[in-house]
Amino acid sequence: xxxxxxxxxxxxxxxxxxxLWHVVTSIERDKITPWIALRNTVGVAxxxxxxxxxxxxxxxxxxxxGALNVSFSDNEDPYRPRARRMLTASxxxxxxxxxxxxxxxxxxxAVSVAALWAFAAGMMVSVGAAAADIGTISLVxxxxxxxxxxxxxxxxLSGLLAFGGGLLQTALALALWPVRRYEPQRRALANLYRExxxxxxxxxxxxxxxxxxxxxxxxxxxxxxxxxxxxxxxERYRMLFHEAERIRLSLLTLHRLCSRIARESGANEHGTDLxxxxxxxxxxxxxxGASLTAEAATIGGDEPLREIGALAEKLRxxxxxxxxxxxxxxxxxxxxxxxxxQLRAAIDLAANTTTIGSAQFRxxxxxxxxxxxxxxAMATLRANLTxxxxxxxxxVRLAACVAVGNALGRTLGLQxxxxxxxxxxxxxxxxxxxxxSRGLLRLFGTMAGLTFATALFHVLPRARATExxxxxxxxxxxxxxxxxxxxxxxxxxxxxxxxxxxxxxVAPQQVIAARxxxxxxxxxxxxxxxxxxxxxxxxxxxxxxxxxxxxYRDYFRTVSQGYLSQAASSSLDxxxxxxxxxxxxxxxxxxxxxVSAEPGGTHPSLGTLxxxxxxxxxxxxxxxxxxxxxxxxxxxxxxxxxxxxxxxxEFTLYFLAAALRGLPLSSAELPDLREDHHTxxxxxxxxxxxxxxxNMEMDRVTDSLNTLREQILEWSQKPVSPKAVLIE
Numbered sequence: 222x223x224x225x226x227x228x229x230x231x232x233x234x235x236x237x238x239x240x241l242w243h244v245v246t247s248i249e250r251d252k253i254t255p256w257i258a259l260r261n262t263v264g265v266a267x268x269x270x271x272x273x274x275x276x277x278x279x280x281x282x283x284x285x286x287g288a289l290n291v292s293f294s295d296n297e298d299p300y301r302p303r304a305r306r307m308l309t310a311s312x313x314x315x316x317x318x319x320x321x322x323x324x325x326x327x328x329x330x331a332v333s334v335a336a337l338w339a340f341a342a343g344m345m346v347s348v349g350a351a352a353a354d355i356g357t358i359s360l361v362x363x364x365x366x367x368x369x370x371x372x373x374x375x376x377x378l379s380g381l382l383a384f385g386g387g388l389l390q391t392a393l394a395l396a397l398w399p400v401r402r403y404e405p406q407r408r409a410l411a412n413l414y415r416e417x418x419x420x421x422x423x424x425x426x427x428x429x430x431x432x433x434x435x436x437x438x439x440x441x442x443x444x445x446x447x448x449x450x451x452x453x454x455x456e457r458y459r460m461l462f463h464e465a466e467r468i469r470l471s472l473l474t475l476h477r478l479c480s481r482i483a484r485e486s487g488a489n490e491h492g493t494d495l496x497x498x499x500x501x502x503x504x505x506x507x508x509x510g511a512s513l514t515a516e517a518a519t520i521g522g523d524e525p526l527r528e529i530g531a532l533a534e535k536l537r538x539x540x541x542x543x544x545x546x547x548x549x550x551x552x553x554x555x556x557x558x559x560x561x562x563q564l565r566a567a568i569d570l571a572a573n574t575t576t577i578g579s580a581q582f583r584x585x586x587x588x589x590x591x592x593x594x595x596x597x598a599m600a601t602l603r604a605n606l607t608x609x610x611x612x613x614x615x616x617v618r619l620a621a622c623v624a625v626g627n628a629l630g631r632t633l634g635l636q637x638x639x640x641x642x643x644x645x646x647x648x649x650x651x652x653x654x655x656x657x658s659r660g661l662l663r664l665f666g667t668m669a670g671l672t673f674a675t676a677l678f679h680v681l682p683r684a685r686a687t688e689x690x691x692x693x694x695x696x697x698x699x700x701x702x703x704x705x706x707x708x709x710x711x712x713x714x715x716x717x718x719x720x721x722x723x724x725x726x727v728a729p730q731q732v733i734a735a736r737x738x739x740x741x742x743x744x745x746x747x748x749x750x751x752x753x754x755x756x757x758x759x760x761x762x763x764x765x766x767x768x769x770x771x772x773y774r775d776y777f778r779t780v781s782q783g784y785l786s787q788a789a790s791s792s793l794d795x796x797x798x799x800x801x802x803x804x805x806x807x808x809x810x811x812x813x814x815x816v817s818a819e820p821g822g823t824h825p826s827l828g829t830l831x832x833x834x835x836x837x838x839x840x841x842x843x844x845x846x847x848x849x850x851x852x853x854x855x856x857x858x859x860x861x862x863x864x865x866x867x868x869x870x871e872f873t874l875y876f877l878a879a880a881l882r883g884l885p886l887s888s889a890e891l892p893d894l895r896e897d898h899h900t901x902x903x904x905x906x907x908x909x910x911x912x913x914x915x916n917m918e919m920d921r922v923t924d925s926l927n928t929l930r931e932q933i934l935e936w937s938q939k940p941v942s943p944k945a946v947l948i949e
Contacts, residue, residue, distance in 0.1 A: 258701030261292035264390040266693040287386025311387025313359040319380030321366030336624035343616025347605040368639040409443040414510035421503035456835035464567040533557040566924040604803035637735040644743025670715025765812035767881035772805035774874040781867040843921035854911040862904040866897040
């Protein structure tokens, strides 16, 4: 019998296991962080040293435990968000110690509390990776201390000591921070913008290589390191890169048009105006580059951009004796208009990357109602409380598994049963590759760590100084090399836990045996649970992005109707479409995050997908600002230009979503939003607050949609069809 029909399945299975094996064995060198590991090690070892010196080892161990748990929330964020995250982790770890120590009095209570905490931790996936990590850490702390019943007074003291350890780790993270976050990306982007400034001033010939090619490649390489960073800050840098690429193309096209106009007309009668546009662009690009390398740098006011707009308007009415030159002048005017919009977007993004700009952005966000804040965690969680959300499905599965594992360990009377739910909490993740790779690495890494710890206790003398030294070395390995490979992380944490427990006087042999058995049980439960109820992506990633654009179209339509009807839109309708857009975005982010690692077929560049997300983020930010403007500005008669532009925005979103679903589409079939915006800003009163607001935000809508159009059309024309990206 022929086996040929099974060949595709065999190839797919081989690719799946190859992808899984790559995740298991790969070491992400950019995640090796010795500086962070050094300060975290100081935070964990210092309380133990002080405790041993004053004869309070138990108290020192409690503080070290808090410092260790909070250390996982320490990374390369800017000061303010890093401090806020670590303080939150410190508080939650302290509460987890207190609640866990009290809940052990009753088995049903302990299982219920752990299940509820697990559900909350699972839901934090929808907020972001940092929030998900805090949820996992606090859940692990809860189940560990639930196996150590204490009186309320002692439980409260232990919680306070753990909280104090978290505060110590936070203080070290803020005091010993060596470099700014995103420094390589800022430097690479600054060099790219400076090169574009030079190219604009030098009038690069059409026969020369495109300007900024090497700088663009270096910037793209630097941005690869933050492909998984879906924070607002990370998306700003990706958007800055894509705006630079668009500006680079606009400058090249405009240079070629200038040369052709001069050649065809015989005399460059319009050269002065176009040269002035190049000079202004060069100056603004230079200032953007400077702002990326100087925290307090500011970019020139609105006057240069107004002057570019005036030059474009002058070209609009420029005449010529020949049809060809008139056509080229019209093209040059359109390109100057486009360049002005791109420069406005880049200036806005660059201004928000500085310390002052970031603070001003946060202040503006804080002035809005919580439901209209772009990164509001509560609004995101509320939108994800549905089984349509991958995060909610993961939360339910995690809660059920933790409850079963907790109850099983207690019912069977296993020694140190908390390692079963702890293993489940660490292993069970929302996606296939993370769950199975972590499951395998958890099992093998645990055995390697336990073997290593056993060897250490046989070779080294039992002394307090030796134990503390081992804790310091293992903490450094855990925090420096653990983020680069989960197997290293598990081996280090396994050995570290054995040594920490040994500090309390428990025989290492007992800890090693119990941990090995319970890790096997917990890992097996997590893998079985995922096999029974997987969270596979049943449609390709482009469908998730298309649904996001559909949701944004509904949101924009509801908001724009409020402007067109001169009446307040129903708050219920606005809440509904806003929640739907948050949910659609969360699902799209989850899909993008998984598609790069989950086996099952080929997939497009993760950088392209995250760029699409970044552009869509800027779009929905503008729509939210328009919604806020409905209540912050008095109603005025709707402009016909706004009605036409709103229609064209909806039309563009509809067909971009269709392109993601495989509909053939060319850029020429879409409306000219930049021309729509030009008509909009020249209609209505120039001093009317609502008109000023809509003019500004519709400019952002235009730029983000034009960027999305280029990204989506380029991606849909790749040799591998988006429909091939099927996660099954």
